[in-house]
Amino acid sequence: TVEELKSLSLQKQINLTTEIDLKDASIVQDSNLIKRSLINLISNAIKFTDTGKVVVKAWEVDSNQIAISVMDTGIGIAAADID
DSSP, X not given: OHHHHHHHHHHTXXXXXXXXXXXXXXXXXXXXXXXXXXXXXXXXXXXXXXXXXXXXXXXXXXXXXXXEEEEEOSOOOOGGGOO
């Protein structure tokens, strides 16, 4: 998914990287739902980041769960809208 969105980050000259720490990269879940969610999160991160980077991380929480985060150096959410 990150590779598919790499061209968007290159157009904006934003560094798009991954930090993957998984013993087993296979996921038993609705892969289309996960992919759509990742596309939405990563493309929004790129869209709202003018300079800097977007980092996608994935790590094992335990043997049955992984966590995925998308971090960026974009404008963020206004304090009034966080709730």
